[in-house]
Amino acid sequence: MANTFDIAVFAGDGIGPEIMAPTVEILRKMADASDKYDLRFVDAPAGAAHYAKTGESFPATSMEIAKSADAILLSAMGLPDVRYPDGTEISPQIDLRKALTLFAGVRPVTVKAGQTTPLNMPEGKEIDFVLIRESTEGLFYTQGRGEVSENEARETLLITREISEKLFKFTFALAQNRKKAGRGTGRVTCVDKANVFRAFAFFRDMFDAEAANHADLKADHAYVDATALWMVQKPWDFDVLVTENMFGDILSDLGAGLMGGLGLAPSADIGLEHAVFQPCHGSAPDIAGQGVANPMAMILSAAMMLDWLGLEKGNAAMVEDARRLREAVEDVVAEGRVLTRDLGGSAGTDEAARAVLDMLFVS
Numbered sequence: 595m596a597n598t599f600d601i602a603v604f605a606g607d608g609i610g611p612e613i614m615a616p617t618v619e620i621l622r623k624m625a626d627a628s629d630k631y632d633l634r635f636v637d638a639p640a641g642a643a644h645y646a647k648t649g650e651s652f653p654a655t656s657m658e659i660a661k662s663a664d665a666i667l668l669s670a671m672g673l674p675d676v677r678y679p680d681g682t683e684i685s686p687q688i689d690l691r692k693a694l695t696l697f698a699g700v701r702p703v704t705v706k707a708g709q710t711t712p713l714n715m716p717e718g719k720e721i722d723f724v725l726i727r728e729s730t731e732g733l734f735y736t737q738g739r740g741e742v743s744e745n746e747a748r749e750t751l752l753i754t755r756e757i758s759e760k761l762f763k764f765t766f767a768l769a770q771n772r773k774k775a776g777r778g779t780g781r782v783t784c785v786d787k788a789n790v791f792r793a794f795a796f797f798r799d800m801f802d803a804e805a806a807n808h809a810d811l812k813a814d815h816a817y818v819d820a821t822a823l824w825m826v827q828k829p830w831d832f833d834v835l836v837t838e839n840m841f842g843d844i845l846s847d848l849g850a851g852l853m854g855g856l857g858l859a860p861s862a863d864i865g866l867e868h869a870v871f872q873p874c875h876g877s878a879p880d881i882a883g884q885g886v887a888n889p890m891a892m893i894l895s896a897a898m899m900l901d902w903l904g905l906e907k908g909n910a911a912m913v914e915d916a917r918r919l920r921e922a923v924e925d926v927v928a929e930g931r932v933l934t935r936d937l938g939g940s941a942g943t944d945e946a947a948r949a950v951l952d953m954l955f956v957s
Contacts, residue, residue: 598632599664599903604656604686606669607641607676608877609887609943614669616947617892621900623951624919630911636663640686642673642877651684660690661868664907665899668872669892673879682738687863690870691729696863697757698764699727699842700898701874703829703849708928710854710938713826722777723832725849726765727842729863731757734839753793753838755800760866761836762804769811769834771905778833780811785821785837785845797838822848850874857888857936858927860895862902871899885942888934890923893950897923922953 603618605611618635625633638656645651660666668690672683690696705711705721715721735752742748765782772778784801786794798815805813816824818841824831825848837845850859856875863870873891881887897919904912926932932949933939941949 596629596632597907597909598634599907600662601633601635601899602638602656602660602663602666603635604638604640604660604666604668604671606671606877607643607673608670608879608882610641610669610671610877612882612885612887612943613873613889613892614667616889616944617667617896620893620919620947620951620954621896624900624915624954627955628911628915631909635667638666641671642676642684645684646673646676651678652686652689657689657693660870661694665903666690666868666870667896667899668870670873670875670877672877675879687870687872688737691863694865694868694870695730696865696868696870697728697730697761698862698864699729699839699846700768700862700864701725701727701842701846701849702860702894702898703852704924705829705853706924706928708930709924710930711852712854713829713852719830721829721852723829723849724768724772724778724834725842725846726761726768726834726836727846728753728757728761728837728839729842730839732839732841734843751791751793751838753797758797758800759804762801764864765834765836766804766808766811770808772834773811781833782808782811782813783821783832783835784813784815785818785835785841786815787818787841788815789817794838801836818845821845825849825852846874854927855888855936856891857934858890858894860891860898862895862898864902869899869902871895871902885944886935887943888936889943889947890927890934890950893947894920894923918954919950922950925953926950 638659640652731752736750740749769782773780788794788798850856859874901916926949932941
């Protein structure tokens with residue numbers, strides 16, 4: 595009998611529900627076609643639209659659904675014109691990161707042969723690396739609580755041993771899995787600014803201590819400014835990069851730019867017991883309801899979810915389906931026949947999602 599896994603579904607705001615619906619449909623069809631696993635989807639209301647209707651942005655019942663689920667699938671969240679009384683944005687995704695200690699923000703960057711990219715790619719080169727962003731502390735530690743006076747402002751950068759050691763263990767394990775799967779070279783790069791800040795020297799020391807436990811992998815360092823340069827000049831040289839929260843926030847958008855935009859940028863926030871999978875882009879309320887949103891980042895995030903669940907639960911069929919789903923999206927994008935308008939095409943949300951389904955079950 596197939597194992598059943600509970601997936602908490604946060605449909606999101608703006609275009610969120612539009613890209614979540616076809617993603618869940620694809621996952622259902624893949625699970626239905628397999629006798630090795632099944633998926634049960636549980637809706638979890640939250641977000642700016644829910645706040646506007648009810649005065650509550652993240653119901654306690656939704657948090658319990660998230661905590662009890664095997665994985666969490668979260669769509670684009672937030673609306674610019676719906677805010678708390680103090681003016682801050684409604685961000686359930688950040689609430690989840692903090693409540694569930696999701697310290698590893700995983701941001702894959704993939705550009706396959708034939709895919710449109712702003713780069714002038716040498717013939718035969720492809721990009722396939724992962725940026726891991728610490729997601730709970732760093733320069734985001736005092737988010738909303740910085741000190742501001744008439745003449746100066748202060749924020750606190752926090753790097754702790756407790757979180758960093760977990761982060762680096764996760765990073766090296768991911769690099770080993772990529773190497774075993776034939777996707778990576780086994781190179782792990784610590785991205786920091788250790789030449790200027792003592793906090794980053796501390797960060798680097800902990801990275802080096804974990805690197806010493808992995809003789810089969812190559813570990814090196816790079817300053818964040820140089821990394822930004824090399825991500826444009828030679829991104830195909832990277833395998834796995836790990837960095838602080840703010841640096842990761844910036845570099846992950848650069849990575850999305852290499853792929854052609856945020857519409858192709860999936861992500862995961864992973865802790866020791868829980869994981870959230872969501873697209874990197876926003877809720878785009880200006881195009882909500884028009885059926886033109888790009889669902890690819892959402893679908894790729896679902897592929898990441900299948901891969902993580904498969905590895906965590908020892909389910910090889912889920913890992914294989916994750917690969918099939920990721921490659922189906924990559925093939926659709928590389929072919930260029932069915933692209934949404936943010937990628938230079940004219941396809942709508944449903945047409946783009948249907949192309950992925952066809953690639954999975956018809957091709």
